[in-house]
Amino acid sequence: MSETKEIIISTDKIHTDQYLVNMGPQHPSTHGVLRLLVSLEGEVVHHIQPHVGYIHSGIEKMCEAISYPQIIHLTDRMDYLSAHMNNEAVALCVENALQVEVPDRVKYIRTIMDELSRLASHQLWWCVMGMDLGALTTFFYGLRDREHILDIFEETCGARMTVNYNLPGGLMFDIHPNFQKRVKDFLKEFKTKLPEYDELLTGNVIFRQRVDNIGHLTLEDAIAWGVTGPSGRGSGFSCDVRKHQPYSAYPMVQFEEKLDTKGDSFVRYRLRIEEMWESIHIIEQLIDNIPEGDYAVKMKGVIKLPEGEFYQRVESARGEFGVYIVSDGKKNPYRVKFRSPGFSNLFALNKMAAGHKIADLVAIMSTLDLVIPDIDR
Amino acid sequence: MNGLFEYIKTVFKGVGTLLTGMKITGSYFFRPWKHVTQQYPENRETLKMFDRFRGEVIMPHNENNEHLCTGCGICELNCPNGSIEIISMSVLTEDGKKKRAIDKHIYHLGMCTFCNLCVKACPTGAIIMGQEFEHAVWDRTKLTKVLNLPGSKIAQGVKE
Ligand code: SF4
Ligand code: SF4
Numbered sequence: 001m002s003e004t005k006e007i008i009i010s011t012d013k014i015h016t017d018q019y020l021v022n023m024g025p026q027h028p029s030t031h032g033v034l035r036l037l038v039s040l041e042g043e044v045v046h047h048i049q050p051h052v053g054y055i056h057s058g059i060e061k062m063c064e065a066i067s068y069p070q071i072i073h074l075t076d077r078m079d080y081l082s083a084h085m086n087n088e089a090v091a092l093c094v095e096n097a098l099q100v101e102v103p104d105r106v107k108y109i110r111t112i113m114d115e116l117s118r119l120a121s122h123q124l125w126w127c128v129m130g131m132d133l134g135a136l137t138t139f140f141y142g143l144r145d146r147e148h149i150l151d152i153f154e155e156t157c158g159a160r161m162t163v164n165y166n167l168p169g170g171l172m173f174d175i176h177p178n179f180q181k182r183v184k185d186f187l188k189e190f191k192t193k194l195p196e197y198d199e200l201l202t203g204n205v206i207f208r209q210r211v212d213n214i215g216h217l218t219l220e221d222a223i224a225w226g227v228t229g230p231s232g233r234g235s236g237f238s239c240d241v242r243k244h245q246p247y248s249a250y251p252m253v254q255f256e257e258k259l260d261t262k263g264d265s266f267v268r269y270r271l272r273i274e275e276m277w278e279s280i281h282i283i284e285q286l287i288d289n290i291p292e293g294d295y296a297v298k299m300k301g302v303i304k305l306p307e308g309e310f311y312q313r314v315e316s317a318r319g320e321f322g323v324y325i326v327s328d329g330k331k332n333p334y335r336v337k338f339r340s341p342g343f344s345n346l347f348a349l350n351k352m353a354a355g356h357k358i359a360d361l362v363a364i365m366s367t368l369d370l371v372i373p374d375i376d377r
Numbered sequence: 378m379n380g381l382f383e384y385i386k387t388v389f390k391g392v393g394t395l396l397t398g399m400k401i402t403g404s405y406f407f408r409p410w411k412h413v414t415q416q417y418p419e420n421r422e423t424l425k426m427f428d429r430f431r432g433e434v435i436m437p438h439n440e441n442n443e444h445l446c447t448g449c450g451i452c453e454l455n456c457p458n459g460s461i462e463i464i465s466m467s468v469l470t471e472d473g474k475k476k477r478a479i480d481k482h483i484y485h486l487g488m489c490t491f492c493n494l495c496v497k498a499c500p501t502g503a504i505i506m507g508q509e510f511e512h513a514v515w516d517r518t519k520l521t522k523v524l525n526l527p528g529s530k531i532a533q534g535v536k537e
Contacts, residue, residue, distance in 0.1 A: 066457050069455075069494060070455075070457035070492075070494065073457060073490060073492035073494065074457070137398075137402055144413055147413060151427075154426075154427050154429075154430060155427045155428075155429065156429070157429070158427070158429040158430055158431040158491075158493060158506065159430075159431055159491060162490070162491070162492075164492045164493060164494075167497075172493060172497065173429065176427075176429070196401050199397045199398060199400070199401055200398045200401055200402075201398075203394045203397060203398075204394050204395065204397075204398055205390070205391035205392075205394045205395065206391075206395075208394075
């Protein structure tokens with residue numbers, strides 16, 4: 001009899017191990033080749049270890065062999081959704097190193113392009129976020145509106161995503177004669193479309209159940225992990241480079257840095273929608289007042305930076321994007337380092353998703369708006 | 378009792394939010410002319426890309442089979458990935474002087490990133506960006522092109 005008792009007690013104490021599951025690198029919700037090593041306890045996520053490097057393209061190393069104007073075209077390929085901001089960061093860094101002042105026209109156009117990219121990026125993020133949570137409709141609605149922005153880019157810059165529109169000292173081309181009209185038409189239309197986004201997804205009960213009070217990130221963690229952009233601002237981390245270190249035409253425009261302290265998935269979602277309204281607001285202030293002037297200053301045929309270290313940061317659609325150039329006075333940089341927002345944001349995922357169900361991991365990852373080439377540059 | 382009432386209220390509210398979304402999709406369902414999709418490739422004849430669209434690098438020739446390229450090699454220097462190779466030759470001008478001219482302007486379309494730096498750098502405007510975008514071929518050697526046409530020569534009066 002006593003034997004039976006023993007057995008019953010020991011089943012009580014059966015120790016369940018955590019098991020490790022690979023999410024990705026071919027998982028649709030990782031939006032690229034990202035591998036997350038997830039330790040699970042049942043369905044509950046215990047720890048997440050991201051493994052990056054599957055599409056590492058060695059851009060930083062390639063930059064050491066090419067000249068500064070050529071570096072810009074590679075930055076298109078890192079965060080392809082904020083190509084304009086990445087381009088601009090390198091261009092600004094070189095301009096600051098050479099102490100070149102660009103004309104106001106360039107600053108205005110750069111800022112408008114930045115904000116258009118931000119809109120396009122957030123539109124894509126919105127539609128993909130819906131798709132990750134099973135709302136396929138949003139995917140088509142978001143892409144529909146993004147198409148207009150890509151048309152604007154294509155007409156003025158010649159390409160839809162890999163725009164390569166900035167050069168050290170100015171822009172590749174002047175804006176197309178249709179540019180202002182097209183942008184205004186788009187804004188007018190998009191202002192009627194953006195409320196549809198709210199009706200389709202923001203209020204949707206299924207969506208709200210998936211994102212409300214899930215994936216909390218505290219302010220301390222956000223700062224400690226360097227989470228920037230709307231993801232950081234959702235935790236109350238005031239980190240908008242456009243406000244704190246204004247560049248281009250940002251000192252001349254009025255806009256608000258959207259902040260919240262709650263730090264859950266829904267807040268990160270809402271801040272991006274609000275940022276879209278702010279972007280529209282910024283473009284409206286600039287589009288009618290683009291000053292006359294040159295679209296580029298004359299630069300030397302071969303651009304050489306003085307010896308030293310130069311850093312420039314800009315606010316890309318995902319957060320703070322930084323370019324750090326070490327120059328030894330030659331026409332190629334000695335070392336280039338890109339501080340990409342996606343990389344820092346990704347590694348805070350563990351803080352947000354630990355303790356939640358594995359299905360929530362997908363939702364939380366969507367709110368980080370990851371672009372894998374930006375992480376694996 | 379209150380709990381039950383609250384529960385039913387949430388259910389109705391939830392269904393309401395779903396209906397709001399369906400109102401939008403429904404309204405587009407009945408307004409098909411609001412669609413923006415293009416019927417490619419059916420619309421190939423009428424499809425026109427934007428003037429600045431960067432599809433490939435081309436070298437325009439005039440009716441006498443003349444181009445503007447001097448063979449200076451600046452485009453080759455500006456290309457970030459070696460998509461352009463310039464093979465130049467020297468020719469004798471009428472007054473007996475030696476002059477550089479283009480032999481082959483080799484363009485590797487398969488490597489090109491369409492960055493526009495070569496076009497921007499060319500001092501004579503000999504190369505421009507073409508609007509062709511259907512570049513799929515069965516054999517990748519077809520992606521290596523010689524841009525100056527056979528038998529072509531430089532147009533009169535082009536200064537280096
Ligand atoms: S477009 Fe850029 S990559 Fe292509 S050939 Fe010209 S310089 Fe080279
Ligand atoms: S295309 Fe232009 S830059 Fe290139 S070799 Fe000819 S003239 Fe020089």
